[in-house]
Amino acid sequence: MPNIEKPKPYHHGDLRATLLTVAEAMLERVGAEALSLREITREIGVSNNAPRRHFPSKQSLLDALALQGFVRLGAALDQAAACDQPDFLQRLLAIARANISFARQHRALFRLMFATKQRTDISPELQQASYNALLAGPRTIIYGQGIGAVVPGDPIQLALTVFAAVEGLMSLSVDGKLGGVPIEDVAEQIIGNIMQGLAPR
Template sequence: MPDRPYHHGNLRTALLTEAERTLREQGIEALSLRDLARQAGVSHAAPRRHFADRQALLDALAETGFARLGEEMRVAIEGAGEDCEAQLRAVAGAYVRFATTDGALLDLMFGAKTATRSAGLRAASERLFTEFGDLVRRWQRGGALPPGEPERLRLLLIATLQGIASLVASDRVQAAQADALITDAVTLFAPCRHP
């Protein structure tokens, strides 16, 4: 059997793509640098140029997850227009879709203790939470969310969305009901509007 090539066009990206597929289809236990090298068609040592060990791979995978979730939320906001309540509903939908499509990735993203995370992963996580906090304050100013402490409201909103996603992912609630639950959640969070 010929030796596998060491070089690859963009090995880091290829490994992360394959790792995400493996995570989605087989779970975190199936992730190994050796198997990813084999799937990418490179030597078993090649991934170590990008990831010192399996934990470094997991951190990088979680970091890309935070970046992708942030991008999906930004796209949802842009598609919702200027109405704050429509933006809130769109972001909630984007979060629940991400959580139900990539539940294992979301678990990885939120599962690691902050102290053990790499600097890049901590920064990606903090960036997403900061952006979400900014959105909560904007939605409070726009009347889509009630006044109060934005940090507590942000955590409560994320917990609610995660709860909806967990119910859908565990088949306790049909996926078709997710939109109705999101609408109900937004209605519960939104302050009463008087005629």
């Protein structure tokens, strides 16, 4: 009978954090559909049952990745929004660039996050995290309204107008460029055009 080596017990730190780190790397390699808990445990070197108390199912692992992604995205956008630049358009562009940068660095995670956001059965925690992650946009619109650079109106809807265009540009780009032009430059042109329409008359 062949000698089958059993996975060694996991003794190296936080298993949950390690599972998420390895899962995210695998997500970027193979996508959400092909991501496998069994392969993740094999890569870490733990038994197939070891992750169950943290993630009872593959979906719970994917939801945890999405939640973590929204927290990180929110931190990146908040940092961009915290700049001291008094010019409203430059503040808005800083957030757009941070959004584009995150999406380009974490393509599969970004897709998973926003696919998860559309589900009707997501947890309140995940729903709140997805909402909080994007608050830098409305806050910046409110700043623009305060200095007279943006028309009055619901800042969430006005921010959505801008960032829907950015999301659309990213969905059209497969290599970070559109017609050979870096997507950041195209976004600057598009946002500039949109803000002309949102400027007070």
